Amino acid sequence: MALIKSISGFRGTIGGKPNDNLTPIDIVKFASAYGSWLNAKSEGRKKVVVGRDGRISGTMVEALVEQSLLALGIDVIHLGLSTTPTVEMAVVFEKADGGIIITASHNPKEWNALKLLNEKGEFVSGEEGKTILNLASNEDFNYASIDKIGLTHADNNSLEKHIQAILDYPLVDVKAIKAANFSVVVDAINSSGAFTVPALLKAIGVDNIKVLNAEMTGEFAHNPEPLKEHLTELCSTVIKEKAHVGIAVDPDVDRLCFVSEDGELFGEEYTLVAVADYILQHKKGATVSNLSSTRALRDLSIQHGCTYFASAVGEVNVVNKMKSENAVIGGEGNGGIIVPDLHYGRDALIGIALFLTHLAKSKMTTSQLRASYPAYFMSKKKMDLSVNVPIEKIFTALEIEFKQYPIDRVDGFKVDFENEWVHLRTSNTEPIMRIYTEAGSQKAADDLADRIISIINTIK
Numbered sequence: 001m002a003l004i005k006s007i008s009g010f011r012g013t014i015g016g017k018p019n020d021n022l023t024p025i026d027i028v029k030f031a032s033a034y035g036s037w038l039n040a041k042s043e044g045r046k047k048v049v050v051g052r053d054g055r056i057s058g059t060m061v062e063a064l065v066e067q068s069l070l071a072l073g074i075d076v077i078h079l080g081l082s083t084t085p086t087v088e089m090a091v092v093f094e095k096a097d098g099g100i101i102i103t104a105s106h107n108p109k110e111w112n113a114l115k116l117l118n119e120k121g122e123f124v125s126g127e128e129g130k131t132i133l134n135l136a137s138n139e140d141f142n143y144a145s146i147d148k149i150g151l152t153h154a155d156n157n158s159l160e161k162h163i164q165a166i167l168d169y170p171l172v173d174v175k176a177i178k179a180a181n182f183s184v185v186v187d188a189i190n191s192s193g194a195f196t197v198p199a200l201l202k203a204i205g206v207d208n209i210k211v212l213n214a215e216m217t218g219e220f221a222h223n224p225e226p227l228k229e230h231l232t233e234l235c236s237t238v239i240k241e242k243a244h245v246g247i248a249v250d251p252d253v254d255r256l257c258f259v260s261e262d263g264e265l266f267g268e269e270y271t272l273v274a275v276a277d278y279i280l281q282h283k284k285g286a287t288v289s290n291l292s293s294t295r296a297l298r299d300l301s302i303q304h305g306c307t308y309f310a311s312a313v314g315e316v317n318v319v320n321k322m323k324s325e326n327a328v329i330g331g332e333g334n335g336g337i338i339v340p341d342l343h344y345g346r347d348a349l350i351g352i353a354l355f356l357t358h359l360a361k362s363k364m365t366t367s368q369l370r371a372s373y374p375a376y377f378m379s380k381k382k383m384d385l386s387v388n389v390p391i392e393k394i395f396t397a398l399e400i401e402f403k404q405y406p407i408d409r410v411d412g413f414k415v416d417f418e419n420e421w422v423h424l425r426t427s428n429t430e431p432i433m434r435i436y437t438e439a440g441s442q443k444a445a446d447d448l449a450d451r452i453i454s455i456i457n458t459i460k
Helices: 022-043 058-071 082-093 126-138 158-167 174-180 195-204 232-240 268-282 296-303 315-325 346-360 366-372 391-401 441-455
Strands: 005-006 010-012 045-054 077-081 098-102 111-117 151-156 181-189 206-214 245-249 256-259 287-292 308-311 327-332 337-338 377-383 413-416 421-426 431-439
Touching: 005 126, 010 022, 022 058, 022 098, 022 111, 022 126, 045 082, 058 077, 058 098, 058 111, 077 082, 077 441, 082 098, 082 111, 082 346, 151 158, 158 195, 158 346, 174 346, 181 195, 195 206, 195 245, 195 346, 206 232, 232 245, 232 256, 245 346, 256 268, 256 337, 256 346, 268 287, 268 296, 268 327, 268 337, 268 346, 268 366, 287 296, 287 315, 296 308, 308 315, 315 327, 315 337, 337 346, 346 366, 377 441, 391 413, 391 421, 391 441, 421 441, 431 441
Parallel strands: 045 077, 045 098, 077 151, 181 206, 181 245, 287 308, 287 327
Antiparallel strands: 005 010, 010 111, 098 111, 245 256, 327 337, 377 431, 413 421, 421 431
């Protein structure tokens, strides 16, 4: 069980003791810290958008968050069951002062979290996050008097507004998608994707839709992280249904990956590559992904006569780099697509619309489209962090081991070998270390990851 306090929000497992897990006391404290930060920013009554994914604990956490904000004199715009990108866009649509997304993203069902947004519908900055952390630590709250308690306003149209914004996006071609007559299988992982993805697909002209794990119970049918080993049902169903493409999203619908018509994964790393390929055909400009993402985006950007930039891992870091370089497309290799002229946030729904437009116009099958991109293979592994071996000691030992190669310590530890690379960093959301490798074959990538893990296990 765990409680992780970070500059972008608060994440933990439900149950247990306060300050060790995400208990009701912790939820009220963190929501109160965020609301107190908003109230201190300027005069006047504030309003905050609140939405959640389909987790079992969602309604409980949502109630505690909303009531805490009301107690601070803040009005709440209640979205209920929603998606991360929809909440982000609703902050702008409603001219709110901020937003809270209640989701633990790809984490298993026992986890939940409060993700904090500013008035632009973007994640709070590092400095803002530190201020909120200090407010929570000191419990420096000043609740409103009885006559100034906040009010709740329900918003039942946020998804429709989100989808309409996607339909209005110039590079989404509904006519081309309709003409392609796609058959699609969706793995909704028993959460918000069960109603949002089909609604988007129908709006952009896809009528033949089969949804797996469509019951929004929060009892995830499999581990919700959209990795190959978790998507066997989706892959087999695509073949069985003779579908053109399979779609998998995470519980809050900000990560996206595809399955080709042959039942093989398109590769979540290549979600961004494919969308960027389509964007760059029509709009030249910089691209951005993080240090753990595939080299294929860099190669593709060069092919289009554009410049690629790498950021530190984390959506806030990617967004900041995209802004500084005026990027036209960016995101993360975990299937996170950021289309800046829609909004600065990972959004699976716009990703689906752009990918299907690209697929329709390419006249290729999904597997043919995937084969048109540089052939890199990535291994994504993780290992529990030992309390007996400090992370800096691990990085120092590896730096000595690989001193003859270029090493990047800006974000964790990255080594660039001639034909492959490895990137190690501690997770912001779990007590683990993530180990990403990329090479010219899957075996080479897996072998490199295993080699690094073996070396780490010898460090005392």
